[in-house]
Amino acid sequence: MAERNVARSTDRFEKKRDAILDASTVILNTQGVKGLTLGVAAAAVGLSTTSVTYYFKRKDDLAAACLMRGIDWLTQAAETALAEKTPTERLRKLLELYLERVRQGAIGAAPPLPVLSDIRALNNPRRAEVFDAFMKLFRKVRNLFDTPELAWLGRGRRTARTHMLLEQLFWAGAWLPKYDAEDYDRICDRMFDILTGGLAVAGAEWAPAPAPLAELAAPQSGELGLETFLLAATRLINSRGYKGASVDKISAELNVTKGSFYHHHDAKDDLVVACFDRTFEVMRRVQRLAMGLPGDQWSKLSSAAAALAEYQLSEYGPLLRTSALSALPEAMRDEQVAHSNRVSDRFASMISDGIAEGSIRPVDPFIAAQMLNATLNAGAELAFWVPGVTQKAAPSVFARPMLMGIFAR
CATH class of the missing domain: 1.10.357.10 (Tetracycline Repressor, domain 2)
Incomplete structure (x- = not known):
């Protein structure tokens, strides 16, 4: 009993x-x-x-x-x-x-x-x-x-x-x-x-155009440029999470006072939103540049992916990880997911055009674009997972397996 x-x-x-x-x-x-x-x-x-x-x-x-x-x-x-x-x-x-x-x-x-x-x-x-x-x-x-x-x-x-x-x-x-x-x-x-x-048709080559990284970064302005401020915040949020990236730590990183933080943003949630805005603007800038390149859609898509993979490990990177979304209030989070979807939808359009012209395999454009978007965002942590990986190697090490196949040489 x-x-x-x-x-x-x-x-x-x-x-x-x-x-x-x-x-x-x-x-x-x-x-x-x-x-x-x-x-x-x-x-x-x-x-x-x-x-x-x-x-x-x-x-x-x-x-x-x-x-x-x-x-x-x-x-x-x-x-x-x-x-x-x-x-x-x-x-x-x-x-x-x-x-x-x-x-x-x-x-x-x-x-x-x-x-x-x-x-x-x-x-x-x-x-x-x-x-x-x-x-x-x-x-x-x-x-x-x-x-x-x-x-x-x-x-x-x-x-x-x-x-x-x-x-x-x-x-x-x-x-x-x-x-x-x-x-x-x-x-x-x-x-x-x-x-x-992958997305490449049989016989396609991995030959992305060189990435003009300096053109992708926002121009500086003022004594403490907004780009410098947002980059420091992005790096701290990516490495320590929303909670670990305190105003004190961001200010210390840039050797400025708290007043400089509040000069740019009223609250920490606003700062995260600004970092996401910066991230999506860089991605849109890459897409616009890639779409203006000569060649077929495979060449343009692979060039965009390579540029963003390289940007993540450059002096101008990284971009804000989507992991920061969970810290935002629901309304703000939904708005940023909508921004991300618009970036993804543009990739989907490029993939659809490539399928129509025969330079990209017949795949589901929406799913492929979301998977590409996820890969490029995850590139922000590549240096953590593969210590010593170089900026120039990032496209081949990380973006190429997504576009050419995860088991492809």
């Missing part, structure tokens, strides 16, 4: 804990770590804050548990995929498992997977614990490339392609809601086709 009572008590504890995590993951995905408080989580499941502290003592404990549950699922999916014989079969299985899991969340049959972009917003020791789990996941996915037929791929290039692949999974959450859940199988087919076949 005592054992049955203990079992029922344990079962009730786990069910209530899971309910708190389910509701908290929804909050985390829409409001970020800073918006996931114990009080908000308690209200979402009809409990008092004191009751939630029985399961999670602090806010960071709750947020970390949400993130760890997602990482654990992804790690298991990667292990299942690695049981397949070839890299192509492994990639296919990973995509199938991920898209099916996202579909289950979309129809309410499973809790949503957490957005993993806000790990830096956690405090230690939870941040270190979650990041360590993510690194184990990353290494697991990188084993997808660990086969004799891909022995020519060096460790750095395998790492870069793993970073690109995971970014496709994570960014898909931003554009998948455009589709009905019943279409996810078809989307899986199209993502797989783009990743394995």
Whole structure:
């Protein structure tokens, strides 16, 4: 009898804990770590804050548990995929498992997977614990490339392609809601086709035009140019997250007073928006320059992608990572996602024109453009994942696998 009572008590504890995590993951995905408080989580499941502290003592404990549950699922999916014989079969299985899991969340049959972009917003020791789990996941996915037929791929290039692949999974959450859940199988087919076949037609060469990086950066003005200010803020937000990029740290980075910060922006959210505006303007500038180049659409698209990959590691870069979106209020976040979609839609137009003229493979232009956009944005962290990678090597190491195929030489 005592054992049955203990079992029922344990079962009730786990069910209530899971309910708190389910509701908290929804909050985390829409409001970020800073918006996931114990009080908000308690209200979402009809409990008092004191009751939630029985399961999670602090806010960071709750947020970390949400993130760890997602990482654990992804790690298991990667292990299942690695049981397949070839890299192509492994990639296919990973995509199938991920898209099916996202579909289950979309129809309410499973809790949503957490957005993993806000790990830096956690405090230690939870941040270190979650990041360590993510690194184990990353290494697991990188084993997808660990086969004799891909022995020519060096460790750095395998790492870069793993970073690109995971970014496709994570960014898909931003554009998948455009589709009905019943279409996810078809989307899986199209993502797989783009990743394995790239966008180039047979016989196409990787020969992007030289990138005029100086023309892409905004001109300086004043004693402390806005471009200098936004670049320093972008670098801090990318490396330390929204929470870690304090006004004090931004000011110290530029050796100016707080007053200089408030001269440019009234609040920190406004600063993030300005950094996104700068990012999207650079991307639009690259697109305009590429569209004016001679040659076919493949040449123009590959030149745009190469220029942005190189820009990320140049003295003018990086661009702001989309991970900063989770820190913004919902209205601001939706506006910036709309800006990103407009940049992506222009890539889609270039891809459509290339398909029509025969210089780009017949692919889904919308999905291909979103995947290209995700790749170029993720280039901001390439130097972290592949230490020592040079600015000039970035296009070949990172952009080329997206455009020519993830398993292509």
